[in-house]
Amino acid sequence: MDGERRADLTLEGLVHDLNNVFETISEAADLIAGDSRSKKLANSIHRSVARGERIVESFVETARGSVELAGVLSCATEFARDFLSTGRSPEVEFDLQLEPGLRLKGLPGAWERVFVNLFLNAAQAMKQGGTIQVRARLAGGGVEIVVADQGPGIPPEILPEIFKPHFSTKSSRRSAFKGLGLHIVESVVSQNGGAVAAANRPDAAGAEFTIRLPEG
Ligand SMILES: Nc1ncnc2c1ncn2[C@@H]1O[C@H](COP(=O)(O)OP(=O)(O)O)[C@@H](O)[C@H]1O
Ligand SMILES: [Mg+2]
Structure with a gap:
């Protein structure tokens, strides 16, 4: 049909066939893992397959x-x-509650940086350890993601400052590079048409970051 590409020529078709290749390699690795001399090799093949899939x-x-x-x-x-x-570092746990199938506009690497920065800040704030909660759902026609921790929270007087580049309350030898985490978070979120807000948790001690975005 006009304008419709044959399934075997689309990106989906390519991924389908590559996944079959990965499956064959994984099964072969499982087989050779039966011989104890080949276990290391099998593990390395599994890791390579996982990397290929990623x-x-x-x-x-x-x-x-x-x-x-x-x-x-x-x-x-x-x-x-x-x-x-x-x-x-003290013991940190993650508690994720995500509505299934949520997608975001943007690039995987950029979103990974957003969440790694929020998670590391949360972990650094929880000097005694604790749980980092992530909640994500569809709300108001978009996606809402909340990252909450069990640290001391954010002093109200610095709340208006924390997204500014180079604002930091941490002592660090590499001062040229500190205070950029939340600036990166805000840049990625706003580049993708969303907004991020920081607050203290209404239900318990700790900080809470809420990201609202159009669905991807
Ligand atoms: N989860 C959190 N709990 C308490 N304070 C936080 C939290 N996240 C960020 N902050 C405050 O915001 C500041 C800026 O954070 P960030 O931009 O990531 O820079 P940095 O981590 O290098 O200080 C931190 O120094 C800290 O004072
Ligand atoms: Mg940081």
Whole structure:
């Protein structure tokens, strides 16, 4: 039919066939893992397959100009966990409650930076450790995402300052680079047509960041 591309030539068709290739390689890796001498090799093949899948997924998302929130959050929590596990950080847990199927306009890498920055700030505020809550739902015709922590909250007098570049209450040797996390958050959110607000939690101690965006 005019204007309609054959399924085997579309991006979806390509991803479908590549996923079959990944599945075949994974099954072969499972088979060779049966021999104890090949376990390391099998693990390395599985990691390569996972990397290939991520590359394909991020290519598709970039081509579509829209990302799946659940995937972004899983990468961001994984990165934040890795970051926190290398320091002497207190124990931080994640509690995610997401409406299924939510998508955001924009690029996966940019959204990962948004959530990693919010998670690291939350973790740094929770000196005794605690839980970082993420709630996401459709609201008012768009997507609403709330990231809340169990730290001391944000003193009201600095609330109007925190999104400004280089505003920071942290002592750091690398002062040229501090105070940029929330500025990055706000830039990415506004580039994608949304808004972000900071507040203290109404229900408990802690800070709460709310992002509102058009659906992707
Ligand atoms: N979850 C939070 N709880 C309490 N204060 C926060 C939180 N997130 C950010 N802040 C405050 O906002 C400031 C700016 O944050 P950010 O832009 O990420 O820069 P940085 O983390 O380098 O200080 C922080 O120094 C801190 O005072
Ligand atoms: Mg920060």
